[in-house]
Amino acid sequence: MLLLSVPIGMAAIPGAQAAIESWAAEAGLSPAATYRLALVTEELLANLAMHGRFAGDPPPARVTVEAAEGGAVLVIEDAAAPFDPREAPVPAVPSLADDRVGGMGLALVRRMAASLDYGPAEGGWNRTRIALAG
Amino acid sequence: MTFEVVEIDGQAQKIVLAGRLDTGTVGQVETPFTATLAASGKSAVLDLTGLDFLSSLGIRLLLSGARVVSRRGGKVVLFGAQPMVAEVLTAMALDQVLPLVATEEEALARLAA
Numbered sequence: 539m540l541l542l543s544v545p546i547g548m549a550a551i552p553g554a555q556a557a558i559e560s561w562a563a564e565a566g567l568s569p570a571a572t573y574r575l576a577l578v579t580e581e582l583l584a585n586l587a588m589h590g591r592f593a594g595d596p597p598p599a600r601v602t603v604e605a606a607e608g609g610a611v612l613v614i615e616d617a618a619a620p621f622d623p624r625e626a627p628v629p630a631v632p633s634l635a636d637d638r639v640g641g642m643g644l645a646l647v648r649r650m651a652a653s654l655d656y657g658p659a660e661g662g663w664n665r666t667r668i669a670l671a672g
Numbered sequence: 673m674t675f676e677v678v679e680i681d682g683q684a685q686k687i688v689l690a691g692r693l694d695t696g697t698v699g700q701v702e703t704p705f706t707a708t709l710a711a712s713g714k715s716a717v718l719d720l721t722g723l724d725f726l727s728s729l730g731i732r733l734l735l736s737g738a739r740v741v742s743r744r745g746g747k748v749v750l751f752g753a754q755p756m757v758a759e760v761l762t763a764m765a766l767d768q769v770l771p772l773v774a775t776e777e778e779a780l781a782r783l784a785a
Contacts, residue, residue: 548695551695551696552694552695552696552697555694555695555696569756570755570756573725573756574756576725577725577727577760580694580695580727581727581728584695584727584728584729631765631768631769632731632735632764632765632766632768632769633769634735634738634739634742634769635739642728642731642732642764643727643728643729645763645764646727646728646760646763646764649763650763
């Protein structure tokens, strides 16, 4: 099991990914599962950094990764205003004419996840739990 | 992340993207990548053979580069994506906007078509 405390901001994301990828190598995760895990981590943390609404200075997100059934389970807890990633709108098919390309990150998260749960955590925090196939 | 430009026959250029294209690296290549495409005004094939990791931020960069080329009447074709990179491109339906083929020869043939 890996536990990380990740400051809210784009600058902290590469370090979190690197830590998760070395954990995945030690845990013997497949290259595909490692890619999905690093991708989902980036997209969710980037979403918090870009769109998370916090009362005051945001406390770091708590990130946990655990091996499970040949794959992995990623849990991210954050203190942002609640935002259910399962209910984010599905982005339009990309086009060369249209510059609006929002929503791709969370759409990728939904596509890569074997399961996606979201709900409250202790202290008014939110908890996103994602299972990734091996 | 490395980024390299190869001229092909004066008609098109090949851009070789290698390493990771994600939150940590997109800032390093954003300006030269878009500037290269804008300055040449030519069609381009993007060599993804050495691209190990692509996230939504990287996809946005590919899309905005392709928009620049498209506005000048050119085309952009991707080739050689590794399986997981291809999975991400397909999951986002990017292959419907930017053709993704296996080899450089196929990519150049698509430009000519």
